[in-house]
Amino acid sequence: MxxxxxxxxxxxxxxxxxxxxxxxxxxxxxxxxxxxxxxxxxxxxxxxxxxxxxxxxxxxxxxxxxxxxxxxxxxxxxxxxxxxxxxxxxxxxxxxxxxxxxxxxxxxxxxxxxxxxxxxxxxxxxxxxxxxxxxxxxxxxxxxxxxxxxxxxxxxxxxxxxxxxxxxxxxxxxxxxxxxxxxxxxxxxxxxxxxxxxxxxxxxxxxxxxxxxxxxxxxLAGHPGSFGFPTWGFETFALANGRLVHLLGDPVRQFPELADALGIALGAEDPLRVDPALRSAQGEQLLARVREAFGQVADFDALKARLAALPTLEAEVRSTRELAESAxxxxxxxxxxxxxxxxxxxxxxxxxxxxxxxxxxxxxxxxxxxxxxxxxxxxxxxxxxxxxxxxxxxxxxxxxxxxxxxxx
The missing domain is CATH 3.40.50.10540 (Crotonobetainyl-coa:carnitine coa-transferase; domain 1)
Structure with missing residues (x-):
């Protein structure tokens, strides 16, 4: 304007x-x-x-x-x-x-x-x-x-x-x-x-x-096209209130940190904490557990509080109209x-x-x-x-x- x-x-x-x-x-x-x-x-x-x-x-x-x-x-x-x-x-x-x-x-x-x-x-x-x-x-x-x-x-x-x-x-x-x-x-x-x-x-x-x-x-150099930051693969999850959240991070690679933050049961000696290959092999199951845990978080503010210490970024999925009505x-x-x-x-x-x-x-x-x-x-x-x-x-x-x- x-x-x-x-x-x-x-x-x-x-x-x-x-x-x-x-x-x-x-x-x-x-x-x-x-x-x-x-x-x-x-x-x-x-x-x-x-x-x-x-x-x-x-x-x-x-x-x-x-x-x-x-x-x-x-x-x-x-x-x-x-x-x-x-x-x-x-x-x-x-x-x-x-x-x-x-x-x-x-x-x-x-x-x-x-x-x-x-x-x-x-x-x-x-x-x-x-x-x-x-x-x-x-x-x-x-x-x-x-x-x-x-x-x-x-x-x-x-x-x-x-x-x-x-x-x-x-x-x-x-x-x-x-x-x-x-x-x-x-x-x-x-x-x-x-x-x-x-x-x-x-x-x-x-x-x-x-x-x-x-x-x-x-x-052009023959590389397959990924430069180590695969934004096209980031996941979207639903919260308890039905709102969608886009997570800028890898929920499988970062499963131990997400488990601790979201209350997912994961023992201190569980091999998933230290074995990236095991996490990768169980990727679909771990992703399902993360999805379930997100679904128990009340709203976006509550999610931000839980994930504040993690090296991830989260974004609330908004429509154009919702963005336009924001402060x-x-x-x-x-x-x-x-x-x-x-x-x-x-x-x-x-x-x-x-x-x-x-x-x-x-x-x-x-x-x-x-x-x-x-x-x-x-x-x-x-x-x-x-x-x-x-x-x-x-x-x-x-x-x-x-x-x-x-x-x-």
Whole structure:
């Protein structure tokens, strides 16, 4: 959320033209919004698929709201006569352009990086694709599950867990690419201040996933992929009150200590205390005894007291909603409310001097409808008069859909 500060917003005055759809590009744009940029999302008449993707909250898809909060919205039909020229004029007034089309698509409209960067040398043009702008895979369509399968994530997960893996819940490749894109954009803007030139940034989802795969270096050396801290194997146990607890430790290897802490019967001379191989051989039985003992502990506070002296860490399994209702979340201001039924994650960092997060105006405005800011943006960025705006609407270049009910 916005914080009172004296330095203002880091990207105040920076204009971003967001031609991207779905997740990787939009989350990049949202991060720039949180830094104070004026981000304008260009949405075609066939709306971004996330806008209507359930669950629908305050009349808009929840994920669409999360990654497009704070953006202004213009709706342009790129196939309409004069539409590409209009987008080109907007690009000429932009500091940054974000797109995640397949390589070559925007070239059909004269909106590719080579064309626009030649016309506007200060433009930072950021392209996000599955496999990059060049090379044998550049023309392949790519969604996060495809990248997860082909960039090693599913194979790694299946091997380390020793069971079939059917896919990831989170869209890691999209999110990582969006994060790297925002980082690259900030670096390019900083460099532009030094040398006076923008550049074309080529972000590949597959490369982003590889870079953040902490097992990659071990695997490349032929190592099976474990580096001695098998977090994927940590156990979850139920307490007496039904709450789940995640134990960061090895309950079989640490069985003697857990037995003493949890009241599991284990004699002083029991060979399990001194024989790791025996504990390993009886792993399933020992795990069952630990599970039973956890089930007799009243609650999480009682568990923490019992395990305080052990070299383990325990965590209460919370839902996102439970985390958001915690005292920690209240103090950090981790949510931004865009409508009574619509809360989105706020910027995950603080600055000691800068104003970070969605502005008060953005919070009050909610999520923009498709084309809601057609006239405001074109008047602001291009100083278009009413007669030209009317002509663009008449030719179908511009269109607008009413804001959904409940969205402010």
């Amino acid at each position: 916005s914080q009172t500060a004296s330095l203002g917003r880091p990207l105040a005055g920076i204009r971003v033209l967001d031609l991207s759809r779905v997740l990787s590009g939009p989350i990049c744009g949202r991060l720039l919004v949180d830094l104070g940029a004026d981000v304008v999302k260009v949405e075609e008449p066939v709306e971004d698929i996330l806008r209507a993707q359930p669950p629908i909250l305050a009349g808009v898809g929840s994920l669409f709201a999360q990654v497009n909060a704070g953006k202004r919205n213009v709706s342009i039909d790129l196939k309409a006569d004069g539409a590409a020229a209009l987008v080109g004029r907007l690009a000429a007034q932009s500091d940054v352009l974000i797109e995640n089309f397949r390589p070559g698509v925007l070239a059909r409209f004269g909106l590719d990086a080579a064309t626009l960067c030649a016309l506007h040398p200060r433009l930072v043009y950021c392209s996000i694709t599955g496999w990059g702008q060049s090379g044998p895979w550049s023309d392949r369509a790519a969604y996060a599950p495809v990248i997860h399968a082909e960039a090693g994530l599913l194979a790694l997960s299946q091997r380390l867990r020793d069971r079939p893996h059917h896919g990831e819940i989170q869209q890691h490749a999209d999110v990582y690419a969006g994060l790297f894109a925002s980082n690259a954009i900030l670096a390019a803007l900083f460099q532009r201040e030094r040398v006076g030139l923008g550049q074309h940034l080529d972000i590949a989802m597959g490369q982003a996933l590889l870079y953040l795969n902490e097992h990659a270096t071990a695997e 920690w979340a209240a103090e950090r201001g981790v949510l931004a409310e865009l409508a009574p039924a619509l809360r989105v994650p706020a910027a995950p960092w603080r600055g000691s001097g800068a104003e970070i997060g969605l502005s008060k105006d953005a919070l009050a405005a909610g999520i923009a409808g498709r084309g809601e800011h057609n006239r405001a943006v074109l008047e602001d960025w291009l100083a278009l008069p009413d007669d030209e705006l009317n002509a663009l609407e008449a030719r179908g270049v511009l269109s607008e859909a009413p804001r959904a009910k409940g969205n402010r």
